Structure formats: structure tokens, C-alpha cells
Amino acid sequence: MLELFKRGYSFAGLDISKPxxxxxxxxxxKAGVKIEVxxxxxxxxxxxxSFDFAFCTLGSLxxxxxxxxxxxLDSVAACLEKGSLYLLDGGIQFDWTKLGSESWTVIKDGLVINVAWRCCTAKLCGAEDSCENNP
Structure with missing residues (x-):
């Protein structure tokens, strides 16, 4: 986000978690950046x-x-200017209790990338209780 700010962009973040x-x-x-939450x-x-662009990163939908x-999607569309983009990074997982861990290796042009992914569902439980505006 710091790089976007340096280039003249302003931004806001939305989260259910006050912490x-x-x-x-x-x-x-600390970075000298003004943001809206x-x-x-x-x-x-x-x-x-309204906003010109929105994104949801790292599979956090x-x-x-x-x-x-x-x-x-309706909520996002309502806050975007006409013709704006919404970038959704990651997949949609309806049942977080089925998550566990995965790992794989990608080899391309002599470069080896080992990927390990893990999700601890215990940290996800009860997050919705932290929002006073929860419908």
C-alpha cells in the first residue's frame, strides 16, 4: 500500500475485525500514510x-x-464508480472447516519453487462476532 500512496493513490480498507x-x-x-478504515x-x-477500484487479496473472501x-458482490458493485474494476485474488471456499494443508513444487526454467499452504480454522471461528454491524 505504501507504494500506491507514493504514487498519489488514496485507499480504504474494510474488515470485520477491529484489531x-x-x-x-x-x-x-508509522509509514506516514493516511488511510481510511x-x-x-x-x-x-x-x-x-465510491471508489475507482476494489480488490480482495490472498483468498480473504x-x-x-x-x-x-x-x-x-452487490455490496462491492454499489461502492464502485461505473466502469470500475474489482480484482478478486484467490478462490472462493464456502466451507472453511474442510481446509487443511497442501504443498506442491513448481519447476520452470531451472527455478524450483516449493509452496506450502496451511489454514488454521480455529482462528477463523467467531470472527463475525467482532462486528457490531453484523446483519
Whole structure:
């Protein structure tokens, strides 16, 4: 985000977790970056202003049903200017309890990349309780 700020962009972050929003504000302050944070549930939210671009990174879209996914997409669409883009990085996993760990190796042009991925579902449980605006 610091690089985007240096290039003249302003941005806002949305999260259901107040501690995560506070962490973001602290990191931004240390970097001399002014950011806006929005405390809301990504499955159903609205913002006071509109944006030119939105993205959800690192597979952090946590919805459990098609209805929640559509609600999320409607919420994003409502806060974007006409013709804006929404970049969704990662996949959609409806049942987080089925997550575990995976690993694989990619070899290309002599470069070896070992990937190990793990998700601890215990940290995900109860996150929705931290949002006062939870529908």
C-alpha cells in the first residue's frame, strides 16, 4: 500500500475485525500514510463514498453460501464508480472447516519453487462476532 500512496493513490480498507483495522492504522501511521478504515462485514456493507477500484487479496473472501457471495458482490458493485474494476485474488471456499494443508513444487526454467499452504480454522471461528454491524 505504501507504494500506491507514493504514487498519489488514496485507499480504504474494510474488515470485520477491529484489531486488524487498528493494526492497519498503526502500520500506516508509522509509514506516514493516511488511510481510511471501514468496520463492516464484507458479506453485506455500504460505504459513504465510491471508489475507482476494489480488490480482495490472498483468498480473504470468506463467504459460506451463494447468497452471501452475491450479497458481497452487490455490496462491492454499489461502492464502485461505473466502469470500475474489482480484482478478486484467490478462490472462493464456502466451507472453511474442510481446509487443511497442501504443498506442491513448481519447476520452470531451472527455478524450483516449493509452496506450502496451511489454514488454521480455529482462528477463523467467531470472527463475525467482532462486528457490531453484523446483519
Amino acid at each position: 486488524m483495522l487498528n493494526y492497519s492504522l498503526e502500520k500506516a501511521k 471501514i468496520h463492516a462485514d464484507m458479506r453485506n456493507f455500504n460505504t459513504k463514498k 470468506t463467504v459460506e453460501t451463494n447468497k452471501e457471495l452475491l450479497s458481497h
